[in-house]
Amino acid sequence: MKAVKSTPAPDEFQRDEFESVLLAELQELRRSERALQKMYPHLKSTPQLRTRFMQQLADMQQRTYRLDAVLNPVGAMQFTASVPVAPRFSVA
Numbered sequence: 159m160k161a162v163k164s165t166p167a168p169d170e171f172q173r174d175e176f177e178s179v180l181l182a183e184l185q186e187l188r189r190s191e192r193a194l195q196k197m198y199p200h201l202k203s204t205p206q207l208r209t210r211f212m213q214q215l216a217d218m219q220q221r222t223y224r225l226d227a228v229l230n231p232v233g234a235m236q237f238t239a240s241v242p243v244a245p246r247f248s249v250a
Contacts, residue, residue, distance in 0.1 A: 183225055190218040 197211050226233070 180225075180229075183221065187218065187221055187225070190214060190221070194218065 194211065194214055197207060197214075201208055201211060
């Protein structure tokens with residue numbers, strides 16, 4: 159008797175792919191959070207660090223808003239109207 163290989167259904171494959179992307183995004187957000195936590199104590203003593211800190215904070219906020227929009231599309235539409243976004247600075 160031959161062994162039958164089961165292939166994942168298309169929706170199962172998409173769910174696995176979605177979960178992988180979701181986990182990668184959460185890991186990236188955690189990495190960004192750690193970097194910001196390390197930078198924060200040095201902001202007073204190193205003013206030139208402030209621009210980089212603000213840029214990374216703004217990027218992290220945008221990532222969280224996009225992730226929230228994917229996970230909760232209806233709530234994200236209501237939430238974005240009331241939440242200010244940190245200003246983006248150009249880093250030259």
